[in-house]
Structure formats: structure tokens, C-alpha cells
Amino acid sequence: MDDIGIWHVVKGNQPLRLRKSVLPNEKQLEDWIESDPTLIAPGLRAVRRQVPLGRKALDLLGVEEPGTWVLCELKKMTLEREVFAQALDYFARMRELNIDDFRKLVTESQGFQSGACRDLIERALEREEEDHERAMRIVLVGVDVKEELDRMVNVMVRDFKVPIQICTFSAIKSPMDDGLILMRDISEDVDVDEISQGQGTTYDQRMESVTNNFKSNGTDVWLQKVLNIVASNQNLHAAPRKLSLMIAPERHHGRYLIYLTPRKSGVYASFGYEALQEFFPSADLDLLAGLPGDAIFDSEQALVDWVQTISNAIGINASNSNTDEKIWNGKDWYFSFGQGPDGRNWDDAVEHGFVSAGGGDWYSRTLKSLPVGANIFVRIPKKGYVGWGITTGEAMPQNEFSFVEGKPLRGDYEHGNSEPEYFVPVSWKKTVPESKAFDETGLFANENSACRLRDPKTVEKLHSYFGVPANY
Numbered sequence: 001m002d003d004i005g006i007w008h009v010v011k012g013n014q015p016l017r018l019r020k021s022v023l024p025n026e027k028q029l030e031d032w033i034e035s036d037p038t039l040i041a042p043g044l045r046a047v048r049r050q051v052p053l054g055r056k057a058l059d060l061l062g063v064e065e066p067g068t069w070v071l072c073e074l075k076k077m078t079l080e081r082e083v084f085a086q087a088l089d090y091f092a093r094m095r096e097l098n099i100d101d102f103r104k105l106v107t108e109s110q111g112f113q114s115g116a117c118r119d120l121i122e123r124a125l126e127r128e129e130e131d132h133e134r135a136m137r138i139v140l141v142g143v144d145v146k147e148e149l150d151r152m153v154n155v156m157v158r159d160f161k162v163p164i165q166i167c168t169f170s171a172i173k174s175p176m177d178d179g180l181i182l183m184r185d186i187s188e189d190v191d192v193d194e195i196s197q198g199q200g201t202t203y204d205q206r207m208e209s210v211t212n213n214f215k216s217n218g219t220d221v222w223l224q225k226v227l228n229i230v231a232s233n234q235n236l237h238a239a240p241r242k243l244s245l246m247i248a249p250e251r252h253h254g255r256y257l258i259y260l261t262p263r264k265s266g267v268y269a270s271f272g273y274e275a276l277q278e279f280f281p282s283a284d285l286d287l288l289a290g291l292p293g294d295a296i297f298d299s300e301q302a303l304v305d306w307v308q309t310i311s312n313a314i315g316i317n318a319s320n321s322n323t324d325e326k327i328w329n330g331k332d333w334y335f336s337f338g339q340g341p342d343g344r345n346w347d348d349a350v351e352h353g354f355v356s357a358g359g360g361d362w363y364s365r366t367l368k369s370l371p372v373g374a375n376i377f378v379r380i381p382k383k384g385y386v387g388w389g390i391t392t393g394e395a396m397p398q399n400e401f402s403f404v405e406g407k408p409l410r411g412d413y414e415h416g417n418s419e420p421e422y423f424v425p426v427s428w429k430k431t432v433p434e435s436k437a438f439d440e441t442g443l444f445a446n447e448n449s450a451c452r453l454r455d456p457k458t459v460e461k462l463h464s465y466f467g468v469p470a471n472y
Contacts, residue, residue, distance in 0.1 A: 008175035021171040021180055023143055026076040029169070030059055033072065033141070035372060037062050039184065040139055040167055042255070043274040044070060045117035048109040053093045056086070061106070063117065065272050066246070066259040067124030068135040069094070069106075079142035079166065081149050087138045087164070094136060099128060114394040115422060116368035123270070123294070130261070132243060137163035144168055153187070206240040213243050217262045222300045226260065226307050233311045235280070247307075249279040258310060260303075263296055267303055270294035271310065273365055280314045281328065281454060287313040289447035293365045331472075332453040332462075334446060335367075335376045337386070345411030346386060349378075350431045352403050353389075356413065357449035358421035366450040367422050368395040375472070376426065377453060377462045384439025387431035388466040395422045430466045438465045 007015035023029060030049065037044035037060075044062045047069075051058040062070040071094065073087045097105065106121055113121070128134055140153075145166050156162040167186040174181055214220040223245060230236045230247055237253050239246040247258035256272040257279075271293050276283055287309055297303035335355050339346055349355055355378060357367040370376065370391050378387040398404070398413055401423040413421040432438070444458040453459060462468070 006172060016175060018172045018175060018181070021173045023076055023169060023171050023180075026074060029076055029141070030074055033060060033074070038371075039182075040072060040141065040186075041070065042278060043272065045114065045120055047106055047113060047117060047121065051090075051105065053090050056090075058090045063106075063120050063124055065120065065256045065274075066244075066270060067120070067127040067132070068137060069124070070137055070139055072139045072141055075140075075142040077142060078144040078146055079140050079149050079168070080146050081152060083140055083142070084149055084152060084164075087140060088162075091136060091138055095134060099125075102128075102134070114368070115364075115396050115400075116394075127261075130263070132261075137165070139165045139167050141167045141169070143170065203240070207238075210240040210243070210245055214245075214262045214267075217264060217266075219262050219267050219300075222267060222303055223260070225300065225304050229304070229307050229311050233314065233316050235314055235316065236311065249275060251279060255279070258307065266296055266298040268294070268296050269303060269306060274369065276310075276314070277369070277452060281452070282315075284313045284315065285446050285448050285451060292360075328452045328454050329459065331375050332459055333370060333374045333376045333450055334444060334453040335370075335378045335450050336446060336448065337378050337380050339380060339411065343412055345409065346380060346434050348404075348409050348411050349426075350387070350428060352407060352409075353392075353426050353428060354401070354403055354423045355426055356398075356421050356423045358398075358413070358419060359415040359417065360419050363449050364395070364420070364422040366448045367424060370395065370424055370450050375468075376450070377466070379445060380434055380437060381445070381447075383434055384437030385443070385462060385465070386434060386437045387428060388462070388468065389426040389428040389431075391424050392427050393425040395424050397422055401425075429468075438462075 006018045008018055009015045033039050034046045034049060037046045040062070041064060044064045047061045047063050049060055051061045058071055059074040060072040062072060064070055071087060071090055073083055073090070075083055094102070094105075103125055106125075140149075145168055150166065153164055153166055157164060165187045167184065170183045170185070171180045172183065211220050211223060214223040226245070226247075227238055230238045235250050236257070237248045237250045239248050239253055244259060244261040246256055247260075248255050249257055255275045255278075257275045258272070259270045261268045271291075273293065291306065291309055295306070297306065336357075337346060337349065337355055338344060338357070344356060355367070355376065357363045372391055372393060374391045376389055376391060377385055378389070379385045397420040399420075403423070403425055415421065438461075440461065442457060443461060444453060444455040
């Protein structure tokens with residue numbers, strides 16, 4: 001950061017240069033990453049801290065779609081070659097664990113994990129039980145990196161295909177002198193599945209290997225029809241993996257959007273909603289309402305329709321449709337609080353401080369994407385906006401949500417299909433009864449439980465109605 005200058009500019013005033021500061025202690029950095037693992041990588045979920053491996057402990061273990069384990073070693077200092085050797089030792093020890101010992105290692109800290117994390121852990125373990133290799137990568141986190149370590153990592157990735165990244169953080173003083181501005185620098189993404197296929201394989205060779213794997217259960221024709229959909233959408237890229245096909249955004253071939261794996265009964269498909277939000281903010285989410293986030297398809301047409309629906313929602317011109325007026329302000333979220341005579345009750349949510357959704361993976365998936373500290377504006381479908389609040393925790397199933405434990409509820413939060421209701425705790429700033437819901441023609445509305453609120457007109461109207469401070 002020595003050669004980078006950063007200034008805070010207030011209209012009409014002289015630019016004020018921001019000065020370097022120091023990061024907090026190692027534990028605080030670990031706390032931050034535990035609370036928000038996306039500081040390291042988009043879509044990363046925290047699994048466990050201080051993971052016992054031999055006589056030492058890995059600082060943080062995470063998991064990301066479609067089932068990759070991320071070993072994070074944190075140092076509140078300049079990264080040197082010793083941390084590389086330490087991380088490789090952890091990597092080797094985890095790779096040597098049998099599936100039973102590994103399952104115990106990643107599940108015995110369930111209280112630490114969010115509901116979304118537990119779901120992903122189970123899918124990752126299922127992948128391994130389906131004869132996939134245990135996919136792992138290393139992230140070394142510090143405040144700077146010695147040239148010798150940087151050189152070692154580059155050689156190990158380029159020539160020996162070791163899945164390792166370097167992530168460094170810097171801090172500068174806030175212009176309001178009320179904290180820090182955190183800056184991150186991370187090395188190029190590591191494609192774990194591609195690395196596992198070894199050196200010297202071309203794209204066509206990898207695709208042929210995947211096609212042969214789909215042919216083993218008679219779904220290679222299904223695969224070809226999916227590839228035709230991808231080829232017709234300039235925003236999508238087909239990325240062959242060792243046994244599966246990953247469909248990624250064209251702008252980032254290493255990010256998971258769709259993952260397809262042949263099974264005895266058909267094709268297992270999963271959908272990365274986080275990547276959709278990040279790379280296709282203008283996607284038509286209405287088309288995706290009710291679409292399963294993951295499923296095993298036993299018919300060709302059902303799979304093709306599922307992939308085509310996602311492609312249609314993205315659109316062939318999505319990369320050109322994110323205009324400046326639709327840029328997210330980084331703060332505001334929309335939440336749809338569906339209720340009825342035999343379902344959720346808004347008075348419950350206000351009294352006990354929560355929002356909820358559930359009854360299936362699609363409905364709870366978007367709710368699980370809400371970060372802690374999100375500013376949510378809640379809308380009751382066909383009624384209008386009824387509340388503004390700040391989330392104070394992650395999504396959790398009803399049986400773990402202590403806010404309502406033992407308290408009488410007016411609504412019914414059980415589902416006939418046995419799928420759980422998920423709750424997110426909220427500190428309400430302002431709420432109104434359903435009878436006084438705020439609604440106007442043209443205000444943003446969506447069937448998904450939660451999404452980023454990007455519509456500038458709606459943001460302006462809601463800020464005014466709920467009295468949101470200018471500097472909140």
C-alpha cells in the first residue's frame with residue numbers, strides 16, 4: 001500500500017488523504033472472517049475454527065459450492081515461507097482422513113455453523129460418497145507477503161497444480177475517525193477441479209471425459225442439450241470438471257452457477273444463487289420463483305427445462321443490462337413476508353423480532369443469503385411495505401431459533417412437506433400494521449424471499465416513508 005494514495009473527497013472541500021492504520025489482533029481478524037467468510041471468497045461458509053490436526057490447529061475451515069473445502073491459515077503479520085509449510089501439513093492431514101473421521105471433523109461443531117452451511121456440508125459429503133475426490137484448497141491470509149513466498153506459491157500453482165491462494169488485508173483510517181476501511185488483495189482464483197485433472201489436458205479432452213461419464217448412465221444426450229443452451233447464451237460458459245459439468249458466468253469461468261453430475265437415477269443438478277446475484281443483478285427473478293435450487297432429475301425434458309429457465313432468467317444480453325441506475329448501494333435488501341390465515345403472522349415477526357421463510361429449499365435459500373447487519377425492507381405480498389429493520393444474526397431453522405422458543409405464536413410455521421421454516425433475527429427500526437402498509441404503483445416487488453434492493457425509485461420512496469437517516 002506504500003505506493004497507493006487514497007483520498008476522501010467531500011464536494012467543495014480539499015481532498016483529505018487517508019492514512020494507514022494497523023489491523024486488530026489475529027483473533028479479531030478470525031472473528032471477522034467467521035462472521036463474514038466472503039471477506040476471503042464469495043459464497044464461502046465457515047465450518048469450524050481451530051480445527052485440531054496433529055499437535056496444531058488450522059485457524060479456519062470453510063466450504064464453498066459445489067463442495068470444496070477451504071483451509072484458511074491466518075496471520076496478523078507478513079506471510080513467510082513457514083506458513084506455507086504449515087498449511088501444506090494441514091492439507092495432507094485432511095486428505096488422509098477416511099470419510100468417517102472426516103465427517104466427524106466437519107460436523108462436530110454444528111452449533112458454530114449456519115443452516116446454509118450445514119446444508120452445503122451434507123452436499124459436499126454426499127459428493128465424496130458418490131466417488132468424487134475430496135476437493136480442497138488453501139488460502140493464506142495475512143497483512144503482506146514476502147517475495148519468496150509469493151514466488152513459491154506461483155510456482156506451486158503454475159507448475160505443480162497445488163490449489164493455493166494468498167489473501168492480504170490492509171487498513172486505513174476512516175475519514176470520520178470512527179473505525180477502519182479494510183482493503184483486500186487476493187491472488188488469482190484457483191480452479192480445484194481443473195487442477196485435480198492434472199497437467200496437459202486440453203478443454204476438449206476434459207469435455208470428452210465428462211461426456212463419457214454421462215454416457216455411463218445414458219444421459220450424454222441430456223448433457224448435449226444442456227451444452228446447446230449454454231452455447232446459445234453469450235453470458236454462460238461450460239466448464240468441464242473431472243466427473244461433472246459446471247456452468248459458469250462468462251466473465252468468471254471459475255465461479256459456480258450450475259453444477260451437473262450423473263447419478264444412477266438420472267442427473268443431480270444444483271444452482272449457485274450467490275453467483276447469480278453477483279454476476280447477473282438484472283436477472284428476471286420472477287422466472288425463477290418455485291424453481292428447485294437442487295434436485296435429481298430422472299427425465300431429459302425436466303433437466304433441460306430447468307437449465308433453460310435459469311438461462312432465460314439471466315438473458316442473453318444480461319452483461320449489458322446492469323446500468324448505473326441499477327447498481328446496488330451495498331446496504332438495502334428486499335424481503336417478502338408471505339402470510340395468510342393458516343401461515344406466517346406479521347404481528348409475530350414484529351413482537352419477537354424476526355422474518356422467516358421456508359417450506360422448501362428455494363424459499364429458504366434466498367433468506368439464507370441475508371448477511372448480518374443487512375438493512376431489510378419488508379413487504380407483504382399484495383399489501384405493501386410494512387417494516388424496516390437490521391438483521392442481527394444468520395438464518396436458522398425454527399427448532400434452533402431461541403427468539404420464539406416457548407412463546408405463543410399467532411401464525412403456523414410448520415409445513416406439510418416436513419421442510420423447515422427458517423428464521424432471521426431482526427432489530428426493527430420502524431414497522432406499521434398490515435392495514436397501513438405502504439404501497440404505490442411501480443414499487444419493487446418480487447416473489448423471492450430475499451434479494452438486493454436495486455430499484456432507485458423504490459429505495460428513495462422507502463427511505464422517505466420509514467425515515468431512514470441519510471448516513472445510516
